[in-house]
Amino acid sequence: MDVKTPFLNGELEEKVYMKQPEEFPCSDGEQLVFKLKKSIYGLKQASRQWYLKFYNVNSLFGFEENVMDQCIYLKVSESKVCFLVLYVDDILLATKDKGLLHEVKQFISKNFDMKDMGEASYVIDIKIHIRDILCLSQETYVNKVLERFRIKDCSPSVSPIMKGDRFNLNQCPKNDLEREQMKNIPYASTVGSMMYA
Structure with missing residues (x-):
C-alpha cells in the first residue's frame, strides 16, 4: 500500500510559524505569519512526526513495533499473524490470513489516505516470488x-x-x-x- 502525502499527517509537538507566501495578497501590506497546526513538507521534523503518528495509530490496532527495526510491526490475533513493514510512505503487508489482511487494510485506510497497490512483486529492489514458500531475490x-x-x-x-x-x-x-x-x-x-x- 502507498500512503498519499504522509508528512501532512504528523502532529506538531512545538509551536511552528511560517512566513506568509509572497503571492498571498494582503490589503494593507502587513507581513503576517501562519501558525502551523500540522506538519508540512520541508519541516526538519516532518518525517519524525509522520513516524510517530503512524506508530500511534498502529498501536491502537494491536501492532507491536520490532525492537531492533522500528519500521517493522507485528500483529498477533489468536493464531493469525500479520507483519507490516513501513518504508517512508510505502507499506508492505504479509500474512497468510486474507481476512486479517482485509481488516488491516481497512483500518489503515480509515486513518490515512491510502492507495492499495495490490500484491507486491518488488520492494526496494528486492524481487518477491511466492510459490510454496516466500522467496526474495536481490x-x-x-x-x-x-x-x-x-x-x-x-x-x-x-x-x-x-x-x-x-x-x-x-x-x-x-x-x-x-x-x-x-x-x-x-x-x-x-x-x-x-x-x-
Whole structure:
C-alpha cells in the first residue's frame, strides 16, 4: 500500500510559524505569519512526526513495533499473524490470513489516505516470488550496482581475494599519476554497495 502525502499527517509537538507566501495578497501590506497546526513538507521534523503518528495509530490496532527495526510491526490475533513493514510512505503487508489482511487494510485506510497497490512483486529492489514458500531475490539491485561501477562483465568468483593473500604498502599508489588513476576505482563504494545486499 502507498500512503498519499504522509508528512501532512504528523502532529506538531512545538509551536511552528511560517512566513506568509509572497503571492498571498494582503490589503494593507502587513507581513503576517501562519501558525502551523500540522506538519508540512520541508519541516526538519516532518518525517519524525509522520513516524510517530503512524506508530500511534498502529498501536491502537494491536501492532507491536520490532525492537531492533522500528519500521517493522507485528500483529498477533489468536493464531493469525500479520507483519507490516513501513518504508517512508510505502507499506508492505504479509500474512497468510486474507481476512486479517482485509481488516488491516481497512483500518489503515480509515486513518490515512491510502492507495492499495495490490500484491507486491518488488520492494526496494528486492524481487518477491511466492510459490510454496516466500522467496526474495536481490538480483536487480546487484545488477544495478555492477552496471554503476562498470563491472557487469567481470568474471564471477566466490571471493575476489584468495586465502593467504596479503596487502601491503607496496600496493598503494606511489605518485600523483597513480593516485589520479585510483580515483577512477571507487573500491570502498563498490564494496559497501555489495555488502548492503
